[in-house]
Amino acid sequence: MRIGTAKESYAADESLFDTAVQWRWLLVFFALLLIFPFIATPYWLFMACLVAINVASATGLNILTGYTGLVSLGQAAFMGVGAYTVAWLEINLGTPVLVNLVAGGLMAGAAGMLVGVPSLRVKGLYLAIATIAASVIFHFIFANWTSVTGGVSGLTMPPGTIFGFTLDEPRDLYWLIVPITVLMVIGAANLFRTRIGRAFIAIRDRDISAEVLGIRLLRFKLLSFALSSFYAGVAGGLWAYFFRVVTPESFPLLMSIFFLAAIIVGGMGSILGAILGAAFMTMVPEVLKMVVNWLSPWLPDAVALLSPVRVMVFGALIVGFLLFEPQGLAEMWRRLRRQFHLWPFKT
Amino acid sequence: QNQIGSAQAAEEIVFGGSIPLTGVFAFAGEGVHAGIQDWVQIVNEGGGIEGRMLRYEPEDTAYKVDASVAAFKRITSQFQPNLYYGDSTAFSKTINPELERNGRMIMAGASFATELNDPDLFPLQFMAGPDYTEMFGILLRHVADTQPGARVAFVYSDTEFGRDPIEPGRERAEALGLEVVETIVTPPGSVDVSTEVLKLRRARPDYAIFHGYVQAPIPEFISQARQMGMETRFMGTFWSMDHTVVMGMGEVADGFMGVMPYRYYYDEAADAPMLERIREMRPEYQSTAYMQGFLTAMLMTEAVERTLAAGQDLTGPNLKAALNSIEDFDTGGIVGVPISLPGNSIPVGRIYQADTAAQKMVPVSDWIRLDQTGG
Amino acid sequence: MTAAAGTLERLGEPATVLAVNNVEVVYNHTVQVLRGLSLQVAEGSVVALLGSNGAGKTTTLKAISGLLALENGAITAGDVQFDGASVRGQAPHALVRGGLFHVMEGRRIFEDLTVEENLVAATYAGGAGRDFDLVYEYFPRLAERRRALAGYLSGGEQQMLAIGRALVAAPRIILLDEPSLGLSPMLTEEIFTIIARINAERGTSMLLVEQNAAMAFAVSSYAYIMETGRIVIDGPVERLMRDQDVREFYLGMGEEGAARSYRDVKHYKRRKRWLS
Amino acid sequence: MASELSHGKPALSVERITLTFGGLRALNEVSFDVVEGSVTSVIGPNGAGKTSLFNAVSGFYKPSGGSVRLFGETIDRVPAPERARLGLARTFQNIALFRGMTVLDNIKLGRHAHMSTGLLDALWYFGRARREELELRAEIERRIIDFLEIDHIRNAAVAALPYGLQKRVELARALAMRPRVLMLDEPVAGMNREETEDMARFILDVKEEWGVTILMVEHDMGMVMDISDHVVVLNFGEVIADGSPRAVAANPRVIEAYLGAGDVGDLRRRLQAGKGPTTGGKAA
Amino acid sequence: MDWLFFFEISLAGLGTGGLYALTGLAFVLIYKATRVINLAIGELLMLGAYLFFGFAAGLALPHWMAILLTLLLAAVVGGGVERLFIRPMLGESPISVFMLTIGLGSILIGVVELIWGPNPQRLPEFLPTTPLFLGEAYLSSKIAAAFTAAAVMVVAFVLVFRFWRGGVALRATASDQAAAYSMGINVPQVFSLAWVVACVIAAAAGMLVGAIGGIAPTMGVFGLSVLVVVIVGGLDSVFGALVAGLLIGLLEALAGAYLGGEYKLLATFSLLVVVLMLRPYGLFGTHEIERL
Ligand SMILES: Nc1ncnc2c1ncn2[C@@H]1O[C@H](COP(=O)(O)OP(=O)(O)OP(=O)(O)O)[C@@H](O)[C@H]1O
Ligand SMILES: Nc1ncnc2c1ncn2[C@@H]1O[C@H](COP(=O)(O)OP(=O)(O)OP(=O)(O)O)[C@@H](O)[C@H]1O
């Protein structure tokens, strides 16, 4: 509970960030994003880009699963569609990077829409499993449509160029990936201030009554699928520029599970949740690895010994969050903020 | 911290590694890890290379490309490695542009993918053995030698790894006058192979070559085939030829053959002092992945030594050139013949066969050397 | 058991089956809903518990039957005694098997089980075994639809099924939460008649939560009225029915005693005396 | 009063609607008119098909025969969401609020079908989407929140609200739908006398001040008889009576099928006399 | 058309189908009682196989004893998992619980890798290996034995559900836990029971699967095919698991034989899509009741 935020107008009440303090923090955050590439090591730049890509994709999945209530285990496959589209365009047509990314997103969006078609009849976890089917089928296409996808060995693409700059290293790609992610996140946040976002939430809470209230179920479910896959497709396209090798094995089912885990750990149905969750889940294995490395002076050969523990910790994190912090990191963050705001009385 | 790092790097020669210590390929990762460690220790105990110590910096990747790249980034930003071990074909391909840009190191890895055996596309990489197609070549050469005109079948898993040598393998077989009567692909992770065995029985091959597996489902395959009374001889490629893996198949493994570029841990051949050394360091059995890691490290340090001896900087191209200059190199018996590395691979191998009674892999052919260009 | 209780009753003061003493209930460790609530149900009697929406009637019943824990609620003070023993620490199913049956608000029938399977489920409460004739005798309509999925029954039929399950369980006391919710006037009357009949014929005690005060008063002998978590007024039904506030707010009668029309209430508002 | 209205223009006419579930005939050739500006109530025993009728009218169920007209236009081919846009709003028997949203968002959702923000506008927000949202907000505040006296809970999560308030929010959401015909399914079920009085007042105000035609299903006979202009009685999916409240209440078939004795005092006397009921358990 | 071949292939397919059905049964049991989609079923199966491996190969116990101990320990694991992880999730959204089982699967993989290492292993032979011929048609005896064991268990369960009132208790609990409590049903006990029995079945399936294909920490992918089975059959239908298990086994075998191994998964998942389009709740699943 914040003290002393009397709203002056409805417009103020409807805005995303309601206080000057929040705006200030936001500015600080953006400033950090701006100077980050100049102070970070290549490793941290790499991780930052990876986090940003995952944030973009997780935000997309959050639209579909967190807000619309349609569980999808096909997010990785949609990323794959985006990545292949981008790689194919870059290799064969050499179209501009941004065009390729949009095309990747649209392609994935179309694929998502197709997968979403059963969602009108198939519900709940049946639908979740049906999306696994989609990822299996896409994997099959990736692996066997050799003339386009390069078969199992996939596509190796040249670096993208933008305004004459070659996007070769994370240091360059950062300026492509992070702004696009920021834009996509802002878009998602905006969405839930409007009728479209509300319709999604209504479908999540009770789809049949939503219909009687004037929401066209098929249209909005498909829209949610399309939008979520568009996000995945763009993220996949960024992924392609980032790694420059796209193979069928790049987007396994496990990756879809990863994104689902990310939004759960972060907090379903929360924009901040997807950001925190994706960042957290991307960083956890790395942090664990560091811990193991720090331990190695004491534990001889700790790397080899403690490695299975990492698999366990990945699982334990999901389980732990669900058991002890089911609202996810976003809720923890809010609690923290509340405490901060009340301390000692107000900021 | 960074300063300390680079100061060290000036002294030490860093050997980085994206090693799959967990995940589906962990069994290989562990062997490789131990092998590299041991060779590094041997070199350092011997005073390093021109007084410069080796420093091995591995990181687990769980056999995931993004984790491997992350490990690479971290290791390269913290140290300046000149040598690197990568874990998968996808990683090798992904990191290749970066390698060339970085220009400071050479890389080898756990992948014997045919694709990587191209010095033009992958100028700073190599593999410490034959590529998968060459493995097939060696196996087929052996088959053609023992039973000219034999009927062969390929059984492979539906992965990049599995599909790699199938097409060239077919051409190769035909060139050798062998008949490829069936190619059977199994989905990754499949358990029950009854239908595949039935298919194989219809084809009645004299030889069936497995590729793309570690162990499962080979034993079940063989056991069902034997139950059906099939006389087919079964063969495997490198990753399914480890002693533990083969013996782990149980009785059915008896007579299972395959190509192996290295000698087994327990080989007491007189010309293998290095194996003696390994047995001293590690009294228990070490896998063929260990040998692979060990030999990789050995070749890399040889390249470093040659580069330093020539008074050159430790750059990727220099190192690779030094590596390519290796000719008739004595591996201390790890490979039974002197080896050369004119391109990206060492197309040498030998056919071993399982003797389950003696619990040994025994050689059934001499060392086979493919001519280097005939991949 | 009922027979024994019956004799006891004749010997003197009826025994108290259920006693709620100064109970406080908190949801999610934060929201306090009951604030020191007390009530008693005598053996063989029907007691009504009335109160406006959100007063905590359902919460009271859940506190008694132990279902509170499922909604992250807890009794933080006071005690509930069933048959002389505290219910705190007893699992809900154990209470049911001991003869305390809760017919929950909103019917809560098992939608994807058939009518008959719903009754089978109730046999877990002990009681009459698998003989459902009694239920079908009270509710012939259920007999007709015994193989239908309960989810497709109409509201009234579902309510019958919910009470039918209580009959199968043959408990000593039934906690009834708004049994007339959504029922037609005739069915409401029917249900209440049956409630009275069960009470009369089988000696089953009842604690009845109901919005239809007139109906509730018709079948019960004693009533409690609660507001925001505590009892504000209680007494024998005869007395309450003469209380001016009760007449006005629960029975809808104007000051002059005749029933008030809904058309006339438009701008009329008077505060309840017990709140001031 | 009822007779005057019965000559008015029908806002909604139901014509020979038939609806079946498998073998079950839930509605059988049901016909009646809802006169513009009236409060029309549908009553009938449980399972008579009242809710099914609502569902058929609002397009959630597809009737197998008959047709529905809204202000003279047939809407049989109009899908449910589109009917909402035409001004057919409703509340639900079992509260169907969206539990993950605040009261305000629930109400805003009611306007959904009348809004035009497209996907790109929504992602960008500033501009058209924002303007539309702010207008909506202002209107809801002015016309609905104040009117239904729910300003203190506008930012509360609906799941935590007491039942009575939830019903009120449902009404608010239906009002946000710009209804021309408002269908209320058991608006006062589970309410005590006092709350019922509040709701009755809102319903009458909506009718009078907003000029909305009201179609209501309710079992609370006191309220139905007091505030309706017209009553339709359904039994086993068929209309068995149709007329002014007074006429319907006196109709012997209605009494037999639905109202029963209707005399609580009598019931009480019977029970207290210990006679035990004689009619208990009788099938309808 | 080579009919003998077709027949043999079909037999083999039905053999695997039996294992699918069995594992599907474990899955359905949990779903029926607790509405939990247990994505860790593959890992529980793997754990069972490893436990047997530990007893039979590690401790070199006689096979019958190893089997008994495995089943016993699996029961303990089932009870423990339910108590520690599932029960606290009562009332949470199905998605959360579904994710929880994914986490659980990951934990199990880690534990197994920690104890037994990451490498694939062979189970000691405990199934008959003498070949079996039906007329001229060959059938792997292991598959036949596994199929028989699976069939017996599945049929036993179909009967139990038909004639035992516990079946009603199970479904009642799944439908509405609070209401089940209020019927006097011991809900925690139903939960435990479902998990215990399901884990025992999964362990049994694990031993059979391991006997055929060997064991590895990754063998949980078997669960993926089982997922298809239970969706096609209907999540809450024991009979559906049986029918769909056999159907999927058959389809996989035929696709593998006539189209090639790469088509196996494609075929089963395509079937899944087709079935869901026609019957959104699987072949025999209960429709969710949707009313306004
Ligand atoms: N699970 C819960 N968590 C938090 N608060 C709750 C919960 N259940 C009920 N409450 C709150 O407790 C209060 C009392 O609720 P309760 O359901 O007991 O009222 P009631 O008297 O039965 O009302 P009604 O007549 O509407 O049924 C309400 O304010 C309600 O919001
Ligand atoms: N989706 C459905 N499938 C099958 N039968 C249904 C369905 N919906 C309603 N029914 C049946 O249709 C009949 C009418 O139901 P409806 O809900 O319309 O009754 P109602 O008049 O609203 O009753 P109540 O006053 O109890 O709400 C009932 O017998 C019910 O079981």
Ligand SMILES: [Mg+2]
């Ligand atoms: Mg209540």
Ligand SMILES: [Mg+2]
């Ligand atoms: Mg109704």
